[in-house]
Amino acid sequence: MEYLLLFLIGIIAGFFSGTFGVGGGFIVVPMLYAVMGLPPEVVVSTSAFQMVGTSFSGAITHVFNKNIKYKAVFYLTLPALVSSYFGVYLTKFLAQDEKIAFNNIGISQSDVVLTSILVVLFLSMGVFSITQAKRTLPGINAASGKKKHAGVIYYAAVGLLAGFCPAMLGLGGGFIMVPFLMYFVGFTPVQSAAASLGQIFFISAASTFFYFQAGQFHPYYVAAILFGSIPAASFFAHRSKKYSPEKVKVGFGILCLLAMLIQIAGFVKKLF
Secondary structure (H helix, E strand, C coil): CHHHHHHHHHHHHHHHHHHHCCCCHHHHHHHHHHCCCCCHHHHHHHHHHHHHHHHHHHHHHHHHCCCCCHHHHHHHHHHHHHHHHHHHHHHHHHHCCCCEEECCEEECHHHHHHHHHHHHHHHHHHHHHHHCCCCCCCCECCCCCCECCCCHHHHHHHHHHHHHHHHHHCCCCHHHHHHHHHHHHCCCHHHHHHHHHHHHHHHHHHHHHHHHHHCCCCHHHHHHHHHHHHHHHHHHHHHHHHCCHHHHHHHHHHHHHHHHHHHHHHHHHHHC
16 A cells, blocks of 8 residues: 555656656655655655656656757756755764654654755745746846846856755755746746756756665665656656646646645644
């Protein structure tokens, strides 16, 4: 029954990965944490592992459909490789800390850190995506319709931040990269999703290697999720062009808010 649930979680993660350009961690992390009650370090490492297959499945479909902007993937990936290395070992360090007492129940420091960061990120990106859905993209000049180009320094900053996501949070970083590429570079939602998945594949593969070295790995959980996520990601990536930009942005925002509620529910469940 446990592995059937993981398989279903994988299908849901594949849908969101192929459609919105995220690694699937949006759903995998809150579900593993809230529903299955796994410790944060296992949740994060399992999510990072499954993102390798999920993101590759979605990204390769976008490659065949010629949606990927390779230069953007390159600029985002290099700095992310650096931050992912440090993120893995910071997660391991937090997991070794003593439990902190709350209402006579022990909660690890990594529980508090993971939940706090995720709630802030999910809430801010969810509200931003929904409220900005129908506005003109700042990355596009309204008069000429030509795209503006963000400097390499902006790509580097976003890449560094996104690199911490799979390593520390079990997320692919798509919730950071997709809005950046849509709102500040001027990519279409499909192009943003494609570039995001391309970067997520490389950075999640690096995080997976670092986690393997650190001895944190649960192969059966990963395999069960991938059986559902890989075909789902490919299928929905192929269909992503059929969705209007406004619907993609609103759906992305709703996904963020839903993930936030699941994460909060899991934390409260551990308290009481």
